[in-house]
Each structure stands twice: as structure tokens, then as C-alpha cells.
Amino acid sequence: MSPFPLTWLYAPGDRPHVVAKAVASGADVVVADLEDAVAPDRKAYARAATAELLSDPQPVPVHVRVNALDGPWAAADVLAVAALPGVAGLRLPKVTSAQAVVGVAKRTALPLFALLETALGIERAYGVAAAHPSLRGIALGEADLRADLGVRDDAGLDWCRSRVVVAARAAGLQPPPQSVHPDIRDLEGLAASCAHGRALGFLGRAAIHPRQLPVIERAYLPTPAEIEQAETIIKAAATGQGALALPDGRFVDAAVVAAAQRTLSLARRG
Secondary structure, eight states, X not given: OOSSOOEEEEEETTOHHHHHHHHTTTOSEEEEESXXXXXXXXXXXXXXXXXXXXXXXXXXXXXXEOOOTTSSSHHHHHHHHTTOTTOOEEEETTOOOHHHHHHHHTTOOSOXXXXXXXXXXXXXXXXXXXXXXXXXXXXXXXXXXXXXXXOOSGGGGHHHHHHHHHHHHHTTOOOOOBOOOSOTTOHHHHHHHHHHXXXXXXXXXXXXXXXXXXXXXXXXXXXXXXXXXXXXXXHHHTTOOSSEEOTTSOEEOHHHHHHHHHHHHHHHHO
């Protein structure tokens, strides 16, 4: 996986041809979904079809979102896909405790990614993020969280968003990707939402349709002005003088240099 994946494309596990198309879409990571995208009477088929498709290595990382860990399908999901050559990670929905992450980590060595989708999950965000070395990332599931909290306005989720960004950083994880933008036709709204998410500290975004991918990537790649600023910071830091002030008054220390290095890494990707 790229050190800074920006696009995570979901595809329903009971439609393996759609998962295969997602693999060829240009997304950084594909998520074969056994949970919300699959009806209860299709769970067994989705599990078997996904396992068959991912029995061979894939050209891009493919994660599998298993069903809720406290439900009747998750154990079979993990058992079916955890050792397959084509699976690069597991996404765990509706996580509310560190113990839930540890329980899955005992059954597989795959990288794990926890989705926080309830008030309790948000309250325990840092504990989940620091639960186990196999836990490589956390993110929000905003549709379920919005319902759980009774939030009607999008701004009502901003505190939760910032909480997850802080928890990921405190646990030494990569910045979380944003949750999906559910209207696949509203590309302007998607771009505006990505700009807001980037300002909050997110990096990249989950998608539910390939047409969303270039919008997300453009939103999260650095602008020419940001690249120029980062190059100035790196050049100043190369003098080896420790913390210093640039001619325009900006203060440069190790944290600022690290942010500039990430900006240039993203620019090289673009």
C-alpha cells in the first residue's frame, strides 16, 4: 500500500465482478464489503464469492470489511478471508472497545482498521487506536454515527471528526480518511466536503463510486503554493541550525519539517 493512500473504494462482496472492476479503477485501496452493502440472505454467498476472488494476489491492496464483531457472521468472515493471498487488511465495523480489536488480532496477522460508528466508539477512540500493533488505522462510519447521535446538521459531527483525528495521531497512526460522501452525483459537494475534512486533519477519503476518486485525489493533493512552502521549509531545515524563523516570520521546528516532508511525498505521488 502507498504510504499515503488517498482513495478507498468500497464494493459489495456479493457482486465479485464489481469488486474486480474496483480493483482496476485506480483506487489506492479497494474494500470488499461483507457488511452494510450485503443483505442478510446474501451474507454466506458474499463471503464465499469474496474468498474465491481473493484467493489470488491482487494488483492493488484489497481489504475486506467483515460484519459487526458482536454479530453472527464476523467469526466466519475472518476465518474465510484472513489467510488469503489477495487480502491486504481487514476493516472492522462498529468497534467500541480495544478488546474487540485484540480478539481479531489473535486470529490473524493481517493489518486491521477500526471503524468508529457509535457514541461509545468515539468515547473510546484512543483506546481502540492504541489497542494492538496490528491496528493500523481508525476512521469514522458517519451514517451510523449520525443516526446514533441524532445529528441532523453535518457540522454536528465535527467534534467527533476531530476526536478521531487526535486519537489517531496520539496512537502514532496515519491520519484517518474521511467517511464516504453518499451522493455519487454531487461532485461539487464532495469537493467542498473534502476541503473541510482536509482542514480538520483527515487524509484521503472512502468512496462508493469510481467517479468520486479523482475529486478526492485532487482535494487531498497539495497545491503549488503548498509545495513551494514545503520546499522552502525543507531547504531552511537543511542548514542544521535547529528551530528557526523564515524571512516571512514562520517558525520552523521538527514538527513543521515533518509536515513539509509529507506534503512533498504527496506531491511526488501526484
